[in-house]
Amino acid sequence: MRTGTFAHDRHRMVQRQLVRRGIRDDQVLAAMGTVPRERFVDESAAGRAYEDTPLPIGQGQTISQPYIVAAMLQAVALSAGDRMLEVGAGSGYAAAVAGRIAGEVVAVERHVGLAAAARRRLRDLHSDNVEIRIGDGTLGVPERAPFDAIVVSAGGPVVPPALKDQLTVGGRLVIPVGPADRQVLVRVTRRGADDFTEESLGEVMFVPLIGRQGFRDSTWTSGP
Template sequence: MRHLALSLLLFVGLAHADYYAERRAALMEELVYYAQLARDSGDGAFSDAVMATMATVERHEFVPSSEKRLAYENRPLPIGHGQTISQPYIVALMTDLIEPDAGDIVLEIGTGSAYQAAILAELVEHVYTIEIVAPLFQSASERLKRLGYDNVTTRLGDGYFGWEKHAPFDAIVVTAAASHVPPPLINQLRPGGRMVIPVGGRFMTQQLLLIEKTEQDEIITKQIAAVRFVPLTGEH
């Protein structure tokens, strides 16, 4: 009887694993399709490394149990406390924009579910991430530990002044809303580094701000539309 129960449990577990793997594969197909559309319209496409990571990290581990069945939908999901886990397409786009390298040290402001941190952790050397909502910080830290991401360090507190101790950073990802870009963060960006900030309300990111610091310490910012309208040809 005990054996039977154990086998059943194992079977259910495997079935679940298969289920999520299948859903993840379907999501990847969708992302590849949209990336191709983006390429066709001249927006470039996601690098192979980014796509491979998106295919590896288990998004269902980063959402509340009530949302697990939607984990591989290409949409943002609520994670409680008024926060969301970003749309996979946006996560891929943001990750791609900072051009991550294996030796990079990255700062993230706004840990949230820690999904973005996990994606980055697969691609870079170390991720430092700061969260201002205590329960989210708690759950994200535990989750990262459980999943074995030992190259991510979390902290609870104010992200405005960055994390001076570990600066400069090769890249900074800001996911918390702000009325302006904190100047200390720009100071903590290494020359040649990139910072990316999604702009817009929860559930509806509509543009990304990309800030590049040149080797000569000059700041260049670019407004990136997540999507581009088809140019009008005049007959509309």
């Protein structure tokens, strides 16, 4: 691949798509500037890796546009040492970026093929603090809870109760909520055992969140 050219594209993406649009978190900017997004798309689409747009990755899923990844990570105020859960790992890109900041990242993907490919990419990049699991992300990963931050990379009808329960006190959860044509990015903060606050961060558009506490379809099955 054209390593030098991609490095230039990556720097330009950070400056034009992120900084100019209000991303101020230095850790997020640094991570976005180092993770090679071209490695997380099909080789035929590598030349478009740094465009300001989502790209297909197979199985009817997409890799989110760079700005959305940065905005969601900034919204959960990720810090070194945090344990983060990502629901909807997809190609593994957002998990790789989060892994440059957090102490530990657990990412759940329901598509076996996508999860396997994400694991290979993360292994090749020595992202040893990122784990990809296969299963129903709407149920979270209770045996690894609580999480300081949860990022849901798909839009659900409501905030899954299981994910709220797996937040630590002070933890932040960011998720798109609403029907496919009118989703709002919501940030949930846990203030106490049964005390949660919610705030809207603006309109977005994501693929549907499929699972027991999300949308259901006839092809959905939980992974091993």
